[in-house]
Amino acid sequence: MRRGCPYGTHRVIEPKGVLPQPALKIDNDMEIYDNEILIDVKTLNIDSASFTQIKEQAKGNIEEIKRIMRSIVDERGKHQNPVTGSGGMLIGTVEKIGPALEGKTDLKVGDKIATLVSLSLTPLRIDEILEVRPDVDQVDIKGKAILFESGIYAVLPDDLPENLALSVLDVAGAPAQTAKLVKPGDTVVVIGGTGKSGMLCLYEAKKRAGVTGKVICIGSRDETIARVKEANLADVYIKANATNAVEILEKVREATNGEMADLVINTVNIPNTEMSSILITKDGGTVYFFSMATSFTKAALGAEGVGKDVTMLIGNGYTKGHAAIALELMRESKELRRIFEELYA
């Protein structure tokens, strides 16, 4: 059996010397190396920014969505959207474990797991697309995938429906980072607070900011705002277009009596929202960009352009314990669980 590198560089076809994530093409042959895990895939959870782009390109046509997805995997050996660069994650059953991992992993053949590394670096083979659920970004397939030695995963819990766990784990990094960043008394704005990761961030932020803090939810639709309001996830609700920096600035100024936010969390799934995020942050405050539609240069030059001394964080999808933290929210909050079961499970 062939020996593999922990990071999966042995599967990179081109360009040479890079890791599987930035690679243009990786080897998706399903014969495993000695330190790989073979997964029988059940469901893909496509990253929201990626799926939004694919749906637009396909004009909503399901067969066309399937065709685009297959052509991405044919071309790259992984489901990495060439426009957004992003992936998503998957759930499936452990089918084979490389002998070099014996004693190193807790996994057993037959375990149901979710991979917590992006599909944008995961070798994937799609044999058949069974069902596309465009509203929740989930796609059931027949197919196989490979988890590298350095790849992280979560065994699916017994007490939560699979699809619910999948949709929560997809964005697990966001609430876990929120938990680290919010201090009591903080004013926190979640741009895209009406979305999947946004709602988890709102809940976590409200818990941490406490009674002396203020948590503000920004969304663009009456319907989604009403849902979040009913569940009481924020203190203030703003309906506005996140790409309109001037509108967002004025509305947040009003909601904060001109003080602006200590922390802004950006969880939208559309481009051109960097300036809105920067302008509503206090000098010395922090912007946490979780959105995969964030442009590095727009953020860096935008902040400089208006002379804003703010800390801007790139939303690392991983932080220690993120899966456990995110799943626990489904047990902690009946309201969140109800919404997530309705929308995603």
Next chain:
Amino acid sequence: MRRGCPYGTHRVIEPKGVLPQPALKIDNDMEIYDNEILIDVKTLNIDSASFTQIKEQAKGNIEEIKRIMRSIVDERGKHQNPVTGSGGMLIGTVEKIGPALEGKTDLKVGDKIATLVSLSLTPLRIDEILEVRPDVDQVDIKGKAILFESGIYAVLPDDLPENLALSVLDVAGAPAQTAKLVKPGDTVVVIGGTGKSGMLCLYEAKKRAGVTGKVICIGSRDETIARVKEANLADVYIKANATNAVEILEKVREATNGEMADLVINTVNIPNTEMSSILITKDGGTVYFFSMATSFTKAALGAEGVGKDVTMLIGNGYTKGHAAIALELMRESKELRRIFEELYA
């Protein structure tokens, strides 16, 4: 006289509702609004990532570089490279000050200043390109520019040559952020430590990390490494290709006895160096991406893909006092000053 918005939104032609930086086209008519400053421009300092791209496109031909630069400004009303999205900065003389700024600004007509906001949002008119200095990314022109009310600037100091001040101010954010991030005893790697911003970061890092720390310089050429070594700016020097993550990982592992870095500062001017930066950072450490060639998704998904719990910062070009901090380095270090005068002044 027309009234302007502090952020310059009154000059945005398209798309509407955005700020001048992300805008595709802004109005570069040199009739000022009541809160604007008109500058008689002397020299443009084109951002390194941008100029590298332009030089490549022009195959090094000076006339072609001029043509590309003029076509960018014709099309956008500002010098924003459509490929890299970045700008640069300029020096010139204050020619007119809008009446609404009276009592609000310390500037007087005739002051020589450097703008510290990016050219990617600065209304600019080029009347003539006088000289292109491709080695230092500087271009002398006849032309005018506008500084918005929120725009930051520095009055040029008397004791430093203009071109020297310009080249230091171009990257002023980098050493100022380094000063904030480095703690005594830290292991710090500067990828691109042989470059302009890189050398300033090395110097600042060595000062802060102190005798118990370790500062590592990575560059790709013998010549540039020899220069940095002679000036004793780092403790360890590594020659390697920053796009080859595996090579960088192995060399830094060796240099740090497997401990890796507390802080990695990325100041290269080429794409695809995110993974190198992430892999050589300790769990719990920080990556500071100053390079404008950084891809947001490659960084976010790359860290997740290898399960690295690192804080990743978007290099905000501005932080309080950055101009003063950077210029002071030219007075503090004879070595740095000598190199900078040789290379850039």
